[in-house]
Amino acid sequence: MKEIFEIAKRGLFAANMANNTIAQNVSNVNTPGYSRQRVDLEAQAYRRYGFSIGAGVNVKNIVRLHDNLLDVQIQHKETGLGDLNERSRVNEQLESVLISDAGGDLDVRIGDFFNAFSDLSANPQDYNLRNILISKAQTLSHTFHDINSGLKSIEQKTVEQANNTIKEVNSLLKQISSLNDSIVSGEASGKSDLNSQDLQSEKLKELSNLMDIQSNTADNGSIEVRIGGVLVVDGNQVRTLGNKYDTATHTFDVLFNNGKKLDIESGKLGAGIAMIKQEIPAISDKLDDIAQTLVEQVNKIHQQGFGLNGSTNVNFFDPGGTTAESIQLNDDIIQDPDKIAASDKNGEPGNNKNALKILDLRDANVLGGRSLLDQTVELISKPGVKLNDLSSSIQTQESSRQLLLNQQENISGVNIDEEMSNLIRFQNAYQASARVLRTGQEMYDTLLSLV
């Protein structure tokens, strides 16, 4: 009798644990990252007279249904997505600086500038047309300035974003290490801290979106995290990251506290750094090249011509301003529009040949074997083209990540229909067994009356 009561006691405990676990699963049906839990039971047996006799079951453990290998694959996809999304975000900003919905982009302004020379060539003595040319040239300079300051602002914002990302990384590293503490003490006490494990998986996923990480589980259940091969989370020990940024050289270095540099090449942070160090400076350099070529080529021809007042050897643009930031019209021209050298001969105010030479620059291959307009169109459309590529890459990456998430969901997700259908199946089995028992009871009554 004693063992029967023991079996019953253990049985009730096990049944209660199993049902509580179902309740926990159902309560978390809408909790992101929650992994379904299952009660693992083990049969108890004792030996008597050399025979193994069943003695019910004990709750061995409550396990978390989760595939760690899938987690690693999801983390890898997260890194890719973090990278692509950050590049896409910055390229969207670049596109909005280079191309406006209202028109008046750099290519249009350059076109307007050369068109003003074309108009002037039709009537070189027209004072009004000279003023219009000055106005168009000033608008062009302002467009260069606006784009340049826009690019600087984007770089600054991207630096701020990278700084915030590093703060986010440090916070996640600390959270992961603190969760390690809970997990290790749970394992030590024999009761796994499944909720902390779920939370840690989510934190690792968030971290991998920011940068490429390597993680593995130690024997005591804690997670070790490495960045670029360097151990940054080891139990409850964390190595936090800092950074150093140099505006002039566009260098953005991620550093450990001891000053050791860390190469981050992927994820949101990696993409942000690549934008700061390479992509944005490349656009700025190209913009400067266009400004410099325009200034030098226009000045070179303009110097050789003659103004209405016989002036010559006059620069159209200020020769000291050969960047997108510094380009500006020569003050002499602004003060005296007669100094615009449309003529190629002194004393011929109706001569338009020098203006036509400058107009020819519009289609001349003066920059990298291509025209200024072609180079400008390519420059301003580059972010848009990249955005298109990025958009399709993001779609592909998201689909494959979703596939992995679905696989994980099949393992870890709570399916209430499944939980309910299981319970209904249980009910049916219990009822059937009880019915058969009642039938047996009648037979035993008969048997006992005979014995």
Add this chain to the structure above:
Amino acid sequence: MTKNKEHLTKLNAVVDELIEINTAMEHLYQKQIDMVIRQEVDLLGSLTEEQIKSNERLKKLSDKLGNSLKQLTDDSENGDPVTLQTVVQNFSTDSTKLKDARENLINKVESVARLRKQLTDLLEFAHQQTGQFLHMIQELGNAHSVHYRKDGAMDTGGASSVAINQKA
């Protein structure tokens, strides 16, 4: 007298078979208890099938025992119904083995009865618990689901648990 001995031998064989089937029943109930606790309902189902077969066999053996006892009653001059106990008493010189077998059978039957009670209680408990949890899941499901009426307004009334996890 020879006829009675023949009947007693047959009776002994039936009782042995009854002890055997009851031993099997004991194991079967123990396994069923384990399966209920482990919520292994598929295995519980298979064991229930086995139990049905054992019940049939038990019924046949009980009938057989009844018939054997009836034969002894017919041969006896006394017309009272005969039980195994009265046979053991009436044929005390020829039924030493039967006496031991009867005691063994009674022990087995009592043990099976205890296990059956245990299993019945456990099934009743499990059934009750499962019912409560089904109800709880329905309530939780309703609490976690958002349902909308035809006019687009949110329906805060009692929602069907069938719609759990589905967008309205």
